[in-house]
Amino acid sequence: MKEATLLVFRGDSNGGQTIAYRVPVAPGMVVLDALHHIQGHLAPDLAVRWNCKAGKCGSCSAEVNGRPRLTCKTRMDDLPQDQPITVLPMKSFPRIKDLVTDVSWNYRVNRKIPPFEPRKGVEWKISQLDVDRVQEFRKCIECFLCQDVCHVLREHDKQEQFAGPRFFVRIAGLEMHPLDGRHRAALLKDQLGLGLCNITKCCTEVCPEEIRITDNAIIPLKERVVDEFYDPLTMLFRKVRGQ
Amino acid sequence: MTTNYETREHDVLVIGAGGAGLRASLEALAQGASVGVICKSLLGKAHTVMAEGGIAAAMAHVDSADNWKTHFRDTMRGGKLLNNWRMAQLHAQESPERVRELEQWGALFDRTEKGDILQRAFGGHTFKRLCHVGDRTGLEMIRTLQDRGVQQGIDVYMECTVTRLLTDGGRVTGAFAYWREAGRFIVFKAKAIVIATGGIGKAWRITSNSWEYTGDGMALAYEAGAELMDMEFVQFHPTGMVWPPGVQGILVTEAVRGEGGILRNKAGERFMEKYDPKRMELSTRDVVARSIYTEVKEGRGTEHGGAYLDISHKAAEYVKKKLPSMYHQFKELADVDITKGPMEVGPTCHYMMGGIRVEAETAQSTISGLFAAGEAAAGLHGSNRLGGNSLSDLLVFGRRAGLAAAEYAKRASASSFDNSQIDQAEKELLAPFSNSGTESPYAVQRDLQEVMQNLVGIYRTKEDLEKALVELGKLKVRTAKASVEGSRLFNPGWHLSYDLKAMLIVSEAVTLSALARTESRGAHSRIDYPNVDPVWEKKHNIIVRESGAMKRRESPLEAMPEDLQQILAEDRS
Numbered sequence: 001m002k003e004a005t006l007l008v009f010r011g012d013s014n015g016g017q018t019i020a021y022r023v024p025v026a027p028g029m030v031v032l033d034a035l036h037h038i039q040g041h042l043a044p045d046l047a048v049r050w051n052c053k054a055g056k057c058g059s060c061s062a063e064v065n066g067r068p069r070l071t072c073k074t075r076m077d078d079l080p081q082d083q084p085i086t087v088l089p090m091k092s093f094p095r096i097k098d099l100v101t102d103v104s105w106n107y108r109v110n111r112k113i114p115p116f117e118p119r120k121g122v123e124w125k126i127s128q129l130d131v132d133r134v135q136e137f138r139k140c141i142e143c144f145l146c147q148d149v150c151h152v153l154r155e156h157d158k159q160e161q162f163a164g165p166r167f168f169v170r171i172a173g174l175e176m177h178p179l180d181g182r183h184r185a186a187l188l189k190d191q192l193g194l195g196l197c198n199i200t201k202c203c204t205e206v207c208p209e210e211i212r213i214t215d216n217a218i219i220p221l222k223e224r225v226v227d228e229f230y231d232p233l234t235m236l237f238r239k240v241r242g243q
Numbered sequence: 244m245t246t247n248y249e250t251r252e253h254d255v256l257v258i259g260a261g262g263a264g265l266r267a268s269l270e271a272l273a274q275g276a277s278v279g280v281i282c283k284s285l286l287g288k289a290h291t292v293m294a295e296g297g298i299a300a301a302m303a304h305v306d307s308a309d310n311w312k313t314h315f316r317d318t319m320r321g322g323k324l325l326n327n328w329r330m331a332q333l334h335a336q337e338s339p340e341r342v343r344e345l346e347q348w349g350a351l352f353d354r355t356e357k358g359d360i361l362q363r364a365f366g367g368h369t370f371k372r373l374c375h376v377g378d379r380t381g382l383e384m385i386r387t388l389q390d391r392g393v394q395q396g397i398d399v400y401m402e403c404t405v406t407r408l409l410t411d412g413g414r415v416t417g418a419f420a421y422w423r424e425a426g427r428f429i430v431f432k433a434k435a436i437v438i439a440t441g442g443i444g445k446a447w448r449i450t451s452n453s454w455e456y457t458g459d460g461m462a463l464a465y466e467a468g469a470e471l472m473d474m475e476f477v478q479f480h481p482t483g484m485v486w487p488p489g490v491q492g493i494l495v496t497e498a499v500r501g502e503g504g505i506l507r508n509k510a511g512e513r514f515m516e517k518y519d520p521k522r523m524e525l526s527t528r529d530v531v532a533r534s535i536y537t538e539v540k541e542g543r544g545t546e547h548g549g550a551y552l553d554i555s556h557k558a559a560e561y562v563k564k565k566l567p568s569m570y571h572q573f574k575e576l577a578d579v580d581i582t583k584g585p586m587e588v589g590p591t592c593h594y595m596m597g598g599i600r601v602e603a604e605t606a607q608s609t610i611s612g613l614f615a616a617g618e619a620a621a622g623l624h625g626s627n628r629l630g631g632n633s634l635s636d637l638l639v640f641g642r643r644a645g646l647a648a649a650e651y652a653k654r655a656s657a658s659s660f661d662n663s664q665i666d667q668a669e670k671e672l673l674a675p676f677s678n679s680g681t682e683s684p685y686a687v688q689r690d691l692q693e694v695m696q697n698l699v700g701i702y703r704t705k706e707d708l709e710k711a712l713v714e715l716g717k718l719k720v721r722t723a724k725a726s727v728e729g730s731r732l733f734n735p736g737w738h739l740s741y742d743l744k745a746m747l748i749v750s751e752a753v754t755l756s757a758l759a760r761t762e763s764r765g766a767h768s769r770i771d772y773p774n775v776d777p778v779w780e781k782k783h784n785i786i787v788r789e790s791g792a793m794k795r796r797e798s799p800l801e802a803m804p805e806d807l808q809q810i811l812a813e814d815r816s
């Protein structure tokens with residue numbers, strides 16, 4: 001049987017190093033299968049998160065050969081066969097152990113977002129077109145790979161000021177819900193740091209759900225903020241209303 | 244020995260954060276209870292997130308003739324009349340309201356022309372009944388519930404595993420758990436506990452289930468003295484992936500057949516014509532799974548030992564729109580474009596019909612203070628579940644469990660228990676670190692999965708089941724000796740050593756019950772007893788712990804009231 005070498009980060013918040021493991025390669029095998037082989041035969045205490053093994057739950061995120069990916073959807077035969085495969089934990093989150101990182105910050109950010117609230121007196125009739133429009137944002141599996149790759153978090157550590165692409169996607173899903181009656185523009189501008197995004201599109205590139213995060217979520221949200229706060233007419237209107 | 248542990252207190256403690264647990268939490272909270280919910284994974288990653296096809300509710304948006312009575316009848320017939328009829332009635336009556344509620348909390352479903360929730364066909368359902376959004380219905384459902392829960396103030400304990408219920412004179416009053424991250428202990432005091440821990444599929448080799456499905460909730464309830472029921476009924480979903488090897492068992496949603504997918508064997512024959520000419524591909528899961536199995540066994544299987552499932556006669560755009568995640572799943576994992584050619588599929592262990600015995604109205608188990616809902620509870624589905632009836636089950640009985648638990652908590656005295664239980668739980672959990680054996684829990688799990696796959700699978704015989712019991716006995720000894728490496732910091736090998744214990748309890752319960760039921764009904768097929776036996780139509784198998792050992796009993800079905808009997812008898816087609 002063919003074999004591959006995986007260089008897997010082993011360590012915790014105090015540090016660590018990559019360790020090489022030899023793993024037999026079966027047809028169609030994914031990196032998560034290789035990690036399971038390591039757990040089952042070589043290192044039973046290797047810490048890895050996973051659930052569905054089918055790209056649906058967003059648990060198995062890691063950096064494979066330097067790229068943030070779902071390990072359950074990364075085929076071994078798509079990676080260069082002649083070199084070892086490196087598997088590192090997501091860099092933007094504090095390390096817990098091996099490939100497991102502390103993603104609890106995301107759950108704290110999520111709590112700041114006001115949930116769906118139907119407009120008063122709506123009739124619960126929705127057209128499929130409206131459903132299709134927001135579908136894209138609601139597919140998010142919370143793998144946090146976009147959070148991992150975004151330089152505002154990864155290099156500039158702006159966790160306190162910036163919610164990150166995942167939550168812009170979530171807000172887009174709420175704001176564009178055909179029956180939602182809330183406004184989240186002020187929140188986006190003042191607390192979630194939408195302005196810090198400089199549209200590099202790195203998040204879109206890594207999203208396993210192929211959500212066009214930048215073009216379809218972030219830019220329209222930026223436009224909403226502009227409309228609401230910087231548009232001269234709206235500003236005038238505000239002044240008149242004394243808001 | 245008591246090492247350090249933290250203590251938390253809630254009126255209602257919910258174990259499990261899938262659809263059932265979250266719906267229970269929301270309801271208990273609405274009743275004014277303080278609520279804590281615990282889950283083994285991160286919030287939002289429970290099995291519910293993987294549900295694809297849809298949620299069954301007789302809303303009659305597409306087929307106006309649909310109503311609760313037809314849904315009730317379909318559910319009872321699908322379960323071969325072993326269902327708790329009261330649960331089947333409540334489920335059919337309340338599902339539409341629960342779906343509407345979900346919509347009011349922000350869930351978005353696919354729509355009809357008129358702007359109502361769209362419904363699709365599914366096996367065993369007379370009418371188009373499954374509310375859905377593409378093939379990611381579960382994701383929509385769990386996000387809606389989890390976001391609402393967090394906003395409403397539920398305390399969530401993520402990556403925390405309960406290993407023992409704490410009791411006080413026959414009443415459940417707390418739970419002992421460990422944090423997966425640091426391996427530290429936590430003790431919960433609660434006036435009422437709801438178990439919503441899901442199923443047991445990880446005891447089989449080929450399964451659609453994740454690492455979480457180790458039967459913990461059933462094992463916890465069993466150890467605390469509650470009764471388990473109908474444990475022989477394990478659903479093998481007819482269509483799991485069979486190739487490549489790494490993806491074996493991953494689910495291919497029934498929505499493929501719901502949208503018109505056709506099953507063929509190697510020779511290109513549409514074999515369902517032989518097994519169920521009337522319903523064909525949309526027959527019930529037990530029938531389709533056995534049909535595929537038989538085709539393969541008799542040499543008409545595909546290259547990798549499955550059947551072909553083909554949807555490529557539908558327009559490519561339609562397939563991509565209605566089955567987007569199937570399209571991607573096959574493209575990325577199997578190099579198959581399902582809009583151009585067939586998938587290869589075969590049975591995979593999928594769902595547990597049996598579980599904790601509960602009372603229909605309140606979801607209370609047979610011991611006080613303990614409630615159960617969702618896949619962990621038994622009753623609604625009888626001997627075979629219809630697709631889509633699980634997501635609705637979670638909402639209907641999750642809500643009922645939360646309600647009853649909160650009411651129970653209002654009346655109940657404060658939680659108290661004898662601390663020696665905690666000492667024991669700690670000792671048991673830490674044992675693998677000091678065991679001298681050299682075997683890893685992973686090796687034991689692999690062997691357990693082989694035993695259940697080969698001896699307690701789709702078709703069963705007395706010899707196989709007896710052999711399985713012997714093997715399970717040996718595995719118990721090996722589990723007790725298994726040792727783990729490393730520290731308590733996020734150590735999956737250590738975590739598995741507890742999961743194994745739970746898997747062995749439920750595996751034994753399944754095997755004992757399967758051995759006793761000398762007939763074939765629903766998902767339970769005995770080669771040595773191929774027919775239904777009217778005597779067994781009237782009995783449940785009950786598993787209970789007595790003086791430290793597993794005992795099996797039989798319990799008569801409750802007589803069905805006249806009006807429901809009439810509904811069942813109508814339209815005997």
Ligand SMILES: Cc1cc2nc3c(=O)[nH]c(=O)nc-3n(C[C@H](O)[C@H](O)[C@H](O)COP(=O)(O)OP(=O)(O)OC[C@H]3O[C@@H](n4cnc5c(N)ncnc54)[C@H](O)[C@@H]3O)c2cc1C
Pocket residue numbers: 258259260261262263264281282283284289290291292293294295296297298299380381403404405406439440441442451452455459460494593594616617618619630631632633634635637
């Ligand atoms: C791939 C797939 C597709 C499916 N599609 C459909 C469908 O289309 N329609 C349908 O009706 N049904 C479907 N089902 C079935 C349905 O999804 C499940 O039966 C249902 O989601 C179970 O929900 P639950 O709330 O009971 O448990 P789950 O959602 O599995 O949640 C269980 C929870 O319990 C927690 N837990 C378990 N043990 C412990 C412990 N010891 N301590 C603490 N927490 C614990 C887990 O962490 C988890 O949070 C599908 C199932 C699968 C696997």
Ligand code: SF4
Pocket residue numbers: 149150151152164165196197198199200201202203204213214218
């Ligand atoms: S586009 Fe914005 S959110 Fe996305 S990675 Fe770049 S800076 Fe971050």
Ligand code: SF4
Pocket residue numbers: 058139140141142143144145146147165166169206207208209210211213
């Ligand atoms: S938006 Fe995409 S990359 Fe970001 S968390 Fe969601 S699925 Fe993952």
Ligand code: FES
Pocket residue numbers: 049050051052053054055056057058059060061070071072073
């Ligand atoms: S394990 Fe669920 S996305 Fe990879």
